[in-house]
Amino acid sequence: MDFSQKLAETIALLERIAAEYSPATFANSFGAEDMVITHLLAKQQIAVSIFSLDTGRLPSETYTLMQKVAEQYPSHPITVYFPQTAAVEQYVNSNGINAFYNSVELRKSCCHIRKIEPLQRALQGKKAWITGLRREQSPTRTDLAQQEFDAGNGLEKFNPLLEWTEKEVWAFIRDNQIPYNALHDQHVPSIGCAPCTRPIAMGEDVRAGRWWWENPENKECGLHVKDNAVSLLK
Structure with a gap:
């Protein structure tokens, strides 16, 4: 499939989601893929809301991009969700500010507090949510489908860029002058x-800089683990 056909199918899918699964929402974490989807939603004036999760530990470059996106795409304002203050305080006071380095369990517990619980609030009342996941990003994402029912959150989940390559993502960003996170220019693809994020070396997997102290099969925060409402710390 050539890229023009792939792009047309992606736009058609986004339009179908808006038509058949309203209200639908898009989870924007300000990565390269998410900027592609944000641009498409705004340019095509597709009626899908956008939200983001501010964990309280984001890089300054992400906040800079967040402001830039708000200015460049005013038709699609981004609703920001924060973790519950009491839960963060209890975790930090009981375990330490950087306890997530000590074990997979503590890292996933931190992700649950800062990401999964806010995600569940963001998805309340929605019929579908959209992500920027791609199949080639990670060993944990090779069996993803473009559309699947998210049983944990009780709604449909769509991955419109699932078959896009990294090269296609970046060509589209450059061709359309889409803003992106400055960390990408510092060898930080994810x-x-x-x-929990560091630059990668030449030839390393694109997800090698995420939770680099853990084994590849553990490198998910829980947002995209199936049935995460049943097993949040899987």
Whole structure:
């Protein structure tokens, strides 16, 4: 499939989501893929809301981009969700500010507080949510479908860029002058919380800089683990 056909199918899918699954929402974490979807929603005037999760530990470059996106795409304002203050306080006071380095369990507990619980609030009342996941990003994402029912959150989940390549993502960003996170220019292809993100070396997997102290099969925060409402810390 050539890229023009792939792009047309992506736009058609986004339009179908808006028509058949309203209210639908898009989870924007300000990575390269998410900027592509944000641009398409705004340019095509597709009626899908956008939200983002501010964990309280994001890099400054992400906040800079967040402001830039608000200015460039005023038709699609981004609603920001924060973690519950009491839960963060209890975690930090009981375990330490950077306890997530100590075990997979503590890292996933931190992700649950800062990401999963806010996500559940963001998805309340929605019929579908959209992500920027791509199949080639990670070993944990090779079996994803473009559309699947998210049983944990009780709604449809769509991955419109699932078959896009990294090269296609960046060509589209450059051709359309789409703003992107400055960390990408510092060899950081996958961006999350600041203490859990680092640059990668030439030839490393694109997700190698996320939770680099863990094994590849553990490198998900829980947002995209199936049935996460049943097993939040899976």
